[in-house]
Amino acid sequence: MQTSSRLVKWLISAPPLAFLLIFFAAPSLIMIFTSFRLPGEFGGLAPVHILPGNTVEDSGLTVETYRFFFSDFIYFEIFLKSFTVAAFTTVICIAMAYPLALLIARSGKKFRNLMIMLVVLPFASNFLIRIYAWMIILGPESALSHMINSVLAVFGMAPVTLLFSPFAVLIGMIYVHLPFMILPLYTNLEKHDPILLDAAQDLGANRWQRFRYVTWPQSLPGIFSGSALVFIPVLGMFAIPDILGGTGDIMIGNLIKDQFLGTRDWPFGSTLSIMLTLAVLGIAGLFSWLAKPVTRIT
Amino acid sequence: MPNFRAKQSSSHRLTALWIVSILVYAFLYIPLIIVVVFSFNDSKLNAEWVGFTFHWYKALLHNHEMLEAARNSLIIAVSASFLATVLGTMAGLAIHRYKLKVLPVLAFTPVAMPEILLGVSLLLFFLQVLNLTLGMLSIIIAHTTFCIGFVAIIVRARLQGMDESIFEAARDLGATPWQTFRQITLPLIRPAIIAGALMSFTLSIDDFVITFFTKGVGDPILPIQIYTMIKVAVTPEVNAVSTLLMLLTLTLIIIATRFDNSMLGKS
Numbered sequence: 001m002q003t004s005s006r007l008v009k010w011l012i013s014a015p016p017l018a019f020l021l022i023f024f025a026a027p028s029l030i031m032i033f034t035s036f037r038l039p040g041e042f043g044g045l046a047p048v049h050i051l052p053g054n055t056v057e058d059s060g061l062t063v064e065t066y067r068f069f070f071s072d073f074i075y076f077e078i079f080l081k082s083f084t085v086a087a088f089t090t091v092i093c094i095a096m097a098y099p100l101a102l103l104i105a106r107s108g109k110k111f112r113n114l115m116i117m118l119v120v121l122p123f124a125s126n127f128l129i130r131i132y133a134w135m136i137i138l139g140p141e142s143a144l145s146h147m148i149n150s151v152l153a154v155f156g157m158a159p160v161t162l163l164f165s166p167f168a169v170l171i172g173m174i175y176v177h178l179p180f181m182i183l184p185l186y187t188n189l190e191k192h193d194p195i196l197l198d199a200a201q202d203l204g205a206n207r208w209q210r211f212r213y214v215t216w217p218q219s220l221p222g223i224f225s226g227s228a229l230v231f232i233p234v235l236g237m238f239a240i241p242d243i244l245g246g247t248g249d250i251m252i253g254n255l256i257k258d259q260f261l262g263t264r265d266w267p268f269g270s271t272l273s274i275m276l277t278l279a280v281l282g283i284a285g286l287f288s289w290l291a292k293p294v295t296r297i298t
Numbered sequence: 299m300p301n302f303r304a305k306q307s308s309s310h311r312l313t314a315l316w317i318v319s320i321l322v323y324a325f326l327y328i329p330l331i332i333v334v335v336f337s338f339n340d341s342k343l344n345a346e347w348v349g350f351t352f353h354w355y356k357a358l359l360h361n362h363e364m365l366e367a368a369r370n371s372l373i374i375a376v377s378a379s380f381l382a383t384v385l386g387t388m389a390g391l392a393i394h395r396y397k398l399k400v401l402p403v404l405a406f407t408p409v410a411m412p413e414i415l416l417g418v419s420l421l422l423f424f425l426q427v428l429n430l431t432l433g434m435l436s437i438i439i440a441h442t443t444f445c446i447g448f449v450a451i452i453v454r455a456r457l458q459g460m461d462e463s464i465f466e467a468a469r470d471l472g473a474t475p476w477q478t479f480r481q482i483t484l485p486l487i488r489p490a491i492i493a494g495a496l497m498s499f500t501l502s503i504d505d506f507v508i509t510f511f512t513k514g515v516g517d518p519i520l521p522i523q524i525y526t527m528i529k530v531a532v533t534p535e536v537n538a539v540s541t542l543l544m545l546l547t548l549t550l551i552i553i554a555t556r557f558d559n560s561m562l563g564k565s
Contacts, residue, residue: 013389096322122330129333136329
């Protein structure tokens with residue numbers, strides 16, 4: 001019995017474990033290793049020099065790419081800009097998602113499912129198509145552009161281009177990530193006990209006070225998990241700046257993409273990826289730490 | 299008993315919530331409606347309505363590269379979702395039943411991190427270590443890697459909601475582990491497995507970022523073709539492809555919910 005249950009455990013765990021060790025853990029380790037190498041003359045990696053006696057020459061591993069990363073201020077700036085875009089996206093998503101999530105949570109059960117379905121549906125359509133839709137809306141010949149520019153003309157102001165701007169990137173980011181904020185917020189708000197609101201009202205709290213002291217603090221775990229789901233993917237996104245942004249709107253993701261598929265500097269691309277990983281780990285740690293004390297209260 | 303004043307103030311609040319919510323729904327849907335409408339527009343520009351036409355759909359039927367891309371994407375999605383469903387179900391079962399430390403980390407991390415990181419690390423691994431020519435196989439492997447976690451999450455959630463005593467009863471009645479699995483566990487988690495498979499399929503057919511890094515030069519892949527169309531030459535054909543893809547997703551979702559509901563009803 002003991003041996004057969006051991007065998008079962010092994011039979012179930014080994015295949016996924018092996019697959020993920022080979023195709024997730026090993027590639028991650030390779031990336032760390034690559035970041036300590038130097039780029040080859042024609043892209044890829046510089047060959048490692050194996051000395052007689054099978055020892056790898058010292059010049060095989062180096063911190064040169066890291067030194068390069070910290071020596072140029074531009075990389076710091078791009079990281080900072082990516083964090084700013086991610087922060088704006090997250091805050092605007094919270095502001096848009098909260099009322100909707102609240103309404104869904106307080107609706108009748110049948111209606112609730114329909115409204116959730118309506119949130120999930122657009123997000124089930126292809127990601128590129130959703131970005132492309134904004135190319136049409138923000139394009140220079142679009143009705144929206146014409147409208148805004150004719151209003152601006154009335155006030156004697158110069159016409160603006162909506163597409164290929166930081167504004168377009170932000171809209172695209174919000175559009176693609178909004179459901180990731182609505183769903184966890186709704187899951188949280190749906191669990192709130194309405195009796196608490198009644199109690200607050202009996203004690204004389206007005207609408208704003210009830211929200212400020214009852215609903216809002218209870219919903220913080222939902223906000224933090226939603227924020228992690230929005231902030232982290234935005235940080236690494238390259239397609240939206242690529243399609244909706246101008247040449248100056250690149251983010252960490254674009255930088256990494258260019259190192260691998262453009263200049264083919266694998267070591268530096270790996271270094272940037274590791275910096276992004278560290279940033280993501282820091283952010284994830286921050287959000288889970290923020291979410292904790294509140295969960296204890298509720 | 300809520301008094302009259304309470305009722306009134308809460309209904310005021312609901313009206314305000316309604317207005318904001320309708321605006322958010324409009325924000326979610328207007329872009330997609332515009333894509334669908336312009337797919338029938340008889341103009342080369344996506345700017346104003348000229349007249350109704352099926353021209354862009356007809357053009358699509360003669361776009362061989364696009365059709366091949368659709369076929370390739372379908373092959374990849376079916377293979378990757380099959381592999382991910384089998385491995386992900388195993389992972390979900392193992393994580394739920396045994397106190398494993400490594401497997402949950404390995405399965406759930408790819409779900410939580412930015413896709414680009416998995417894309418570039420797999421690119422390095424395929425080229426540097428495996429010496430693999432990038433193509434359909436590398437994409438299938440890459441998609442499987444990130445879909446396993448999604449399946450495992452769904453299967454584990456289903457297992458967590460179940461009464462452990464059913465399995466104990468089966469064991470007490472002398473069922474072997476295999477019998478317990480075949481006759482008790484599998485039927486109970488079937489809805490989760492189906493949901494996981496459908497989710498993997500949609501994730502795979504939709505994925506752009508990881509496909510972008512693990513694709514080869516030869517085989518056209520649907521999201522990559524769409525990306526090129528958007529970046530290089532925007533023709534209203536993109537609208538037609540988009541509309542067809544939306545229709546496909548919508549159908550899949552309707553089938554999935556029908557299927558899932560009947561499954562849930564049975565268990």
